[in-house]
Amino acid sequence: METKLVESLHGITLIGGGPVPPALMTEALGLAPTLVAADGGADRAIKLGVSPRAVIGDLDSLSRAARQRFADRLHRITEQYSTDFDKALRHISAPFCLCLGFSGGRVDHTLAVFNSLVQRSERHALILSASDVVLAAPPGRELQLSLPPRCRVSLFPMASVTGRSQGLRWPIEGIRFTPAGHIGTSNIASCPEVRLQFDQPGMLVILPRAQLRAALSALGTQHVPGK
Incomplete structure (x- = not known):
């Protein structure tokens, strides 16, 4: 340790x-x-x-x-x-x-x-x-992101990853993401709540910097001053 x-x-x-x-x-x-x-x-x-x-x-x-x-x-x-x-x-x-x-x-x-x-x-x-906030999606755990309409939601795999989504203009079910294959840049939020879940570690979620608090909330972070 x-x-x-x-x-x-x-x-x-x-x-x-x-x-x-x-x-x-x-x-x-x-x-x-x-x-x-x-x-x-x-x-x-x-x-x-x-x-x-x-x-x-x-x-x-x-x-x-x-x-x-x-x-x-x-x-x-x-x-x-x-x-x-x-x-x-x-x-x-x-x-x-x-x-x-x-x-x-x-x-x-x-x-x-x-x-x-x-x-x-x-x-x-x-x-x-x-311009951006980048986080690694925790494997197996759902991320719930409260985002404004048409907010950019980019996904970039650092490994072979599959997942599920709700609230994206282009759903990701059935896609095998890989760094040298299918990637997910410039997707868009189609409703106020976007839900993402990935079966394996390795997916980066990239949002506009203005969505920092939304990213922190999705990760379930505690003890944020003023939150």
Whole structure:
């Protein structure tokens, strides 16, 4: 069992080294007030004027200034078979994680993040960008999403996945989704409640960023300030 370096009864905001609009940081901290940095995310935090409770990773991307500033909260994990995102995620205990600065940069980094997202779907981690919120659908459990009319609901498989849906313009029953085959980008909500259930792990659900609270509610997260 992994040692938990940060524990919270509320959500945790996890910041990486990629681009993070200030408004996105403000929104995330309003819902998940404890900030943790994955390696070079500590430098991004400094630029945004915020301070993480912990910095987790192999620390090979951390500047000297960040090392000095956060010397009392550095947690170095030396193994090299996982990414800094994965290292941080598996050492956090919280109802959910809002993850910023993990998309919009290098494509290989983003794909590695999505890989960890589906492998650790029980962590209830959501990737936030300026335009999207991405979550891994928990296998075997129904997601109930309250969405506005014609809201975009994109599905992207990271493995071979089948599932069921209600409330989508194009139903997904009978489809075998695979990364190199059938995918489900740009589906549309046809009624106020969309229901999704997948038989296997591996499906990413991608929604407009404005639907962050709907995504959190669908995952059954608790202890959301103001909810």
